[in-house]
Amino acid sequence: MVNKKTFIEHINSGYATKGDYITLGSAMYEKETVKDAFVKLPLKTLNRHGLIAGATGTGKTKTLQILAENLSEKGIPVLLMDFKGDLSGIAQPGTDNAKIKERHDAIGFPYEAKRFPTEILSLSEQNGVRLRATVSEFGPVLLSRILDLTDTQSGIVSVIFKYCDDNKMPLLDLKDFKKILQYTTNEGKEEFTNAYGRISTASTAAILRKIIELEQQGANLFFGEKSFDPQDLMRLDENGMAYVNIIRLTDIQDRPKLFSTFMLSLLAEIYTTFPEQGDSGRPELVIFIDEAHLIFKEASSALLNQIESIVKLIRSKGVGLYFVTQNPTDVPDAVLSQLGLKIQHALRAFTAKDRKAIKLTAENYPISEYYKTDEVLTTLGIGEALVSALNEKGIPTPLARTMLRAPMSRMDVLSNDELKELLQSSTLIPEYDKTVDRESAYEMLTKKIADANTEEAKEKSRKETEKSKQASTVRSSSRSKRTSNPWIKTLTSPTVIRSVLGILGKMMK
Template structure:
């Protein structure tokens, strides 16, 4: 096949008059064909996408290139930072020989640039604190991070249902433990028996141990007030979309936590945003890095909800791009909804690797220009097999693409630069301090106190039968507070934020939403 025919095929397949992301130029017979420009129409970015490849193949830089051009076009971006090196987007890139060589090969002028950035953190140590109330997080997501079995998950659902029915805001883990104890060994045990069923002490104790385990890991900090307001993800500065970076480098040892938290955030965006219809460019692009962690050991109900959110959120003008190592990391039901594919090199060192490679190739349109299996394993760093949806929603030609280098820095900000970003951030100040609202802990404590006072009054009103000393019976409060579960319930100052993936509980926050809402 001639180079000319390749150039014409790529130009015909990828040329568009709509706003688009320039990804790079096609490669054929080891030659970079600068005229064979590969672009992704922004109108198709809410059809979602997938970025895959082996470690060190350039996935993170591909996400950086996408984020930069989206921001420049006025589209806000949310992206996790797994290693803490994406903060460099906030400053201009540095020209060097490799970047100059790549730009010249693509036939473009390399212009260093910086983009507006907000940095978030789940620990609160590396950026603006993101929090979620336990109520808003929902029982299904909480079941996943607590690693509960079906029986324990059922009990957790009872707790949430009772809290909803009785208007008990479960803001943080202290509230959750209080409700658990109240319904297991406290006065609430008899109250729920007929309507909800009895909760066994053994099951409650297991759930409590798992909650305490997360607290010991510091995970309880993500549950609290002030709640994160999704409006903050849609900010623009000088007409450019803000790139919201969630730095999770300090909690890499807890991947299930941050991956589930990001899904909770995405779910709230889905629930809160209005229908948008077809737009020339999306309202927000949401990257989910280490996507395989979302689906690991996930129950069917959880998977069904993910599938629903991904399928329906595109009508809200939001695109979701999954980033992982292998196509097989994504369930088939979700994979079928990802219209744009950017696949970096796949290493085929083992029989399982070879099998994965063959399965990946099946997900691409057939190409008359490449021997796919061989080409996939020979891609260089910064190169990828690409197929996207054109402006009519038709998959484009599969093409090996020499990718554009990022315009911002590929190095993380220095310690002082990082501090300056946070010090100048209104968002950081907004979420810095936790607040302790009245919630289930306080409400149930007051309820128990009142019951105790009423009991004491009744005792006092009764005629005294004997003046001899006898062992005083325990009050309701004493029974609750001296139970094995209650002894582990500490009162802390952390409260929570969003979730909302499965529950119908309305947000308790009274703040008025503005902007696009």
């Protein structure tokens, strides 16, 4: 028989955990919050990735905030993508009020206001720790996929990287890459043809156009030195709380290519540098990708394949990825199938398309005898969500309509003065705020071309001098031949000339 008592037993048995966990809130039975029926997320499975979805204004950002601050409290570093600019309040404690008290009384969980160590990062000209990576760090495969190149064009990119490696020419920024790209079909055409075969001018021109498109989205600010070290995301404060690293993205919402470029670069770097974790019992780092549809919307099939591969592989490094978006259908099925935690806020059913999407969403959750999932999805209140997680054995937990706890930190942005103070206290900004422009492919090729032009000019001058000397030698030789001829000597002798002139004088008389 289904009743409140069996429901509580159902929830508590499904969400029971022996290890460390995060309390997300309490389950709801027939729209009423049930005290002590806590929805717990085991730290052990939080590297299995997750999804936070729901319509605008249903509480997705606050759910993200709850997870981030609880992870920080457990000493697990967090990286947040802040597109709307409303996550900086994590750096300040929240304020207790009547609504929060009412919510936590219903949940049966005490409320505590708390601030969390916070670092502000930036991809653009906004203030914060500057995030950069070099072209060399991207490598030919990732760069080709970002640019959505054909197989032929990707082959040219690989050749360029090989040439730069062989000649010890660092590829640091896009200026370096454009220079070597132009060199392959101009000054260095013969050199490349002899070493690697003929490179099509049409292909290099197409690649160059792709690079310019990336530059127009602000990629010049991203490619270069000093490269950001992912280990700087892993810091703890003096109290053992992990830093919440917030990337301010409010000014690049219309530049999804730049965002995708950064995300893939960061994930690839993390995967390359982080050690294998195995079954460690807790994640090493959790990344929340807000407005996740921006990654997938503009992505090519090659780029999507790269994202899917990283999602599948990076878990072994102890890294959890959490996608935050309005509708689960924004995330490709291949990625969605890899997600262990799903937190679904309310969806709106205004059109036939909306209703169809809701039915599809409901099919992504475990069947429950306590809820009609597709109906619940349209009746969830603000701060409520359907939750499905993985228990410590990796088994899906029961579906739970959950009243979520309130964030412990401020649910609002920092003031300008507070933000300025936070930035001034950063130990990373002075380290990454300087632009380094050391000698790289651009300068080396410029010098090589200049030296070749100088050598060519010297050779031309030498040939002209040699030609002039040869002409002078010919003239001298001609004069010498004339003066050495006996007949010429006789005819031009003074005696003969005087005789001829004497004869001419008499004739004139």
